Amino acid sequence: MSRFVLLPGDGIGPEVVAEARKALEAVALRFGLSFSFEEHLIGGIAIDTTGDPLPTSTLEACRDADAVLLGAVGGPRWDDPLAKTRPEDGLLGIRAALGLYANLRPIQVHFPAASPLRDASGVDILFVRELTGGIYFGPSSLSDDGTVARSEMVYSVPEIERVIRVAGEAARRRDGRVTSVDKANVLEVSRLWRRVAQRVMADEFPDIDYEVVLVDAMAMYLLSRPKDFDVVVTGNLFGDILTDEASMLPGSLGLLPSASLGDGPPGLYEPVHGSAPDIAGKGLANPLAAILAAAMALRHSLELPDAADAIEQAVNDVLDAGLRTADIAGAGPSASTTEMGDAVARAISM
Ligand code: IPM
Numbered sequence: 001m002s003r004f005v006l007l008p009g010d011g012i013g014p015e016v017v018a019e020a021r022k023a024l025e026a027v028a029l030r031f032g033l034s035f036s037f038e039e040h041l042i043g044g045i046a047i048d049t050t051g052d053p054l055p056t057s058t059l060e061a062c063r064d065a066d067a068v069l070l071g072a073v074g075g076p077r078w079d080d081p082l083a084k085t086r087p088e089d090g091l092l093g094i095r096a097a098l099g100l101y102a103n104l105r106p107i108q109v110h111f112p113a114a115s116p117l118r119d120a121s122g123v124d125i126l127f128v129r130e131l132t133g134g135i136y137f138g139p140s141s142l143s144d145d146g147t148v149a150r151s152e153m154v155y156s157v158p159e160i161e162r163v164i165r166v167a168g169e170a171a172r173r174r175d176g177r178v179t180s181v182d183k184a185n186v187l188e189v190s191r192l193w194r195r196v197a198q199r200v201m202a203d204e205f206p207d208i209d210y211e212v213v214l215v216d217a218m219a220m221y222l223l224s225r226p227k228d229f230d231v232v233v234t235g236n237l238f239g240d241i242l243t244d245e246a247s248m249l250p251g252s253l254g255l256l257p258s259a260s261l262g263d264g265p266p267g268l269y270e271p272v273h274g275s276a277p278d279i280a281g282k283g284l285a286n287p288l289a290a291i292l293a294a295a296m297a298l299r300h301s302l303e304l305p306d307a308a309d310a311i312e313q314a315v316n317d318v319l320d321a322g323l324r325t326a327d328i329a330g331a332g333p334s335a336s337t338t339e340m341g342d343a344v345a346r347a348i349s350m
């Protein structure tokens, strides 16, 4: 029995997680697997219900799970900049508490026509974003008079080593190339990152092609020559920004899953998109990112590659058959969130 904890969260989170669950149930039936599902609160809904964006009961359930599937957190309702606690604290808290230091964000272009680039066919990048350190978790403060604030970017040697190893190992399963992105021409913390990355790659991954790129140049190269990259590894903030930029290469955020992994179970799986409050509850959300995140859970946490392949194949099949949610429909007809989820579940069962 594999145990899933579902954290639907806010906005479109519940709608897309429900469709991901359908896909998992269909794959369980087809392969004779047994999955259990437990739902818990996180984010804004958890603040409304318990006052805490990451209730202890949620964290305890996640620690006992094999994989955690999260929808999204946040929304305008909880956007007060002076609020003591925010939905996002729930997400940052769970990443830190579960030690999920490596965030894998694959970027593949399925329909070049949906891309804002002239020719994006063949783009296939795996971002490895460091997720539990850097400026997100460094010391920060606001002066007593409220006129000066600081947030420090901090990385230690072991934090850099372990995420570089994740990138090197991923490259061995892919095209054998790693690009490390930093700002070593300005930041001391990036100079350490670069030294450590270079050493780990030379000592432990001599078979992998390795290069370094400055983050501002990388922002440009993602648009000018995205096909040149295989695995891209970088720190928390640069990874946050570059993966949102890269998510536009396929033309819709609605297609992109991610996996956040530590040294043991559970892994946390989520769509890269956020809570999209403007379309929440309207059946417009694309569930494919969440469904593909469920496939990543099967691959990375449950070691069920055939079941993962079956979900990914089903997604490709429904797309090939022409089914489109509004975000990728262009001027054509569009399917609702549940129509898309049902079609994928049917394709899995066939
Ligand atoms: C992401 C999101 C989060 C982040 C927010 C919601 C805290 O933007 O997963 O990329 O900045 O890491």
Ligand code: MN
Pocket: 240, 241, 244
């Ligand atoms: Mn982000």
